[in-house]
Amino acid sequence: MFETIENIDGALVYHGNMHKRIYFSEAENVDLDNLLLKMKDLAKKKRYEKILGKASEKGVDVLKSKGFTVEAKIPGLYNGTIDGYFLAEYPNEERHVNDEKSIKTIATVKTIAQAANKPNTDSFFQMPENLKIKELSATDFHTLEDLHKKAYKYHPHQIKKADYFSKLKDLNHQFYGLFQDGELLVSAILAVNENESNVEIVDFVTHPDYRGQNLSYFLVQDIKNKMDKLGCKTIYTMVRSTSYGLNITFSKHGFILAGTLTNNCLVRDAMESMNVWYFKRS
Structure with missing residues (x-):
């Protein structure tokens, strides 16, 4: 399979060795604190270098408190009214560096x-x-x-x-x-x-x-x-x-x-x- 796609605690998660990255989307009724623990554990286990999350306004503070930073923002991404954010955390800090x-x-x-x-x-x-x-x-x-x-x-x-x-x-x-x-x-x-x-x-x-x-x-x-x-x-x-x-x-x-x-x-x-x-x- 090109990339593993699975549902973890109600969130859709893409991950794989090619990109060495996890990409997950916040969803309704997802316990973000618990999900992030699993994402970081998965990254450690698979030696992934980046964790990328897509979240609404309500999830931003939780992700920031866990070491994530905002890399992009789309106004009204959710139903045209609620802003959406892409936030990243780098288990491998070298992944965050560009020449x-x-x-x-x-x-x-x-x-x-x-x-x-x-x-x-x-x-x-x-x-x-x-x-x-x-x-x-x-x-x-x-x-x-x-x-x-x-x-x-x-x-x-x-x-x-x-x-x-x-x-x-x-x-x-x-x-x-x-x-x-x-x-x-x-x-x-x-x-x-x-x-x-x-x-x-x-x-x-x-x-x-x-x-x-x-x-x-x-x-x-x-x-x-x-x-x-x-x-x-x-x-x-x-x-x-x-x-x-x-x-x-x-x-x-x-x-x-x-x-x-x-x-x-x-x-x-x-x-x-x-x-x-x-x-x-x-």
């Missing part, structure tokens, strides 16, 4: 991306007629796996497989693809949280022959147009902090920068910080 070159690159990407921000009404481009977007079903999961194999040919540990997509589908994830003449060029995976009225774009993958063409723009545009259908008030996503293209794409669509998650996950062969972007209906 000077990375810090400068991240700052430059943020500056350029935010300068590209467009009003919500000024972010629509007509999609070329030879491109089609459709929602993917379980019968498409092997096609989706093939796209991952092509995109991560030299990084096989990054490939998500059909059985992992099936697991995500059971956890209320949706899958969309951009096609040209029947060939899948770009895919997006959405984590739909109906209780919180939000959607996270958790994964973008582009066919290596079509990188640099900004085709993800049309998928983001389509996802925004589906907000009512998805029943969400907020869309958010995590983007490689050194990627000019995707950061600019989300900014052009009116997304707002919420913060940066330091050395959050392994991308290809390097640990990458991630910028958090969000979009809310005005």
Whole structure:
């Protein structure tokens, strides 16, 4: 399995050796004090280097008291009214350190991306007629796996497989693809949280022959147009902090920068910080 996904004390928890990280989400009626003890115990047992938690306003003080610090904040993440926070704690302090070159690159990407921000009404481009977007079903999961194999040919540990997509589908994830003449060029995976009225774009993958063409723009545009259908008030996503293209794409669509998650996950062969972007209906 690409990453272990389990329910611990009512909280959804993702963890694994690839990212050497735990990512958990606060939920209703979760005893955070008890959960955090288990998260820290799990991190110690598995030698994970980072614990990342997503919490509402009521959980922030508890996490801070346990050594967590806020890395990003999304206003109204929960049902459009309650702010959401991403907080991190580093069992391995070295994981929290970025070199000077990375810090400068991240700052430059943020500056350029935010300068590209467009009003919500000024972010629509007509999609070329030879491109089609459709929602993917379980019968498409092997096609989706093939796209991952092509995109991560030299990084096989990054490939998500059909059985992992099936697991995500059971956890209320949706899958969309951009096609040209029947060939899948770009895919997006959405984590739909109906209780919180939000959607996270958790994964973008582009066919290596079509990188640099900004085709993800049309998928983001389509996802925004589906907000009512998805029943969400907020869309958010995590983007490689050194990627000019995707950061600019989300900014052009009116997304707002919420913060940066330091050395959050392994991308290809390097640990990458991630910028958090969000979009809310005005």
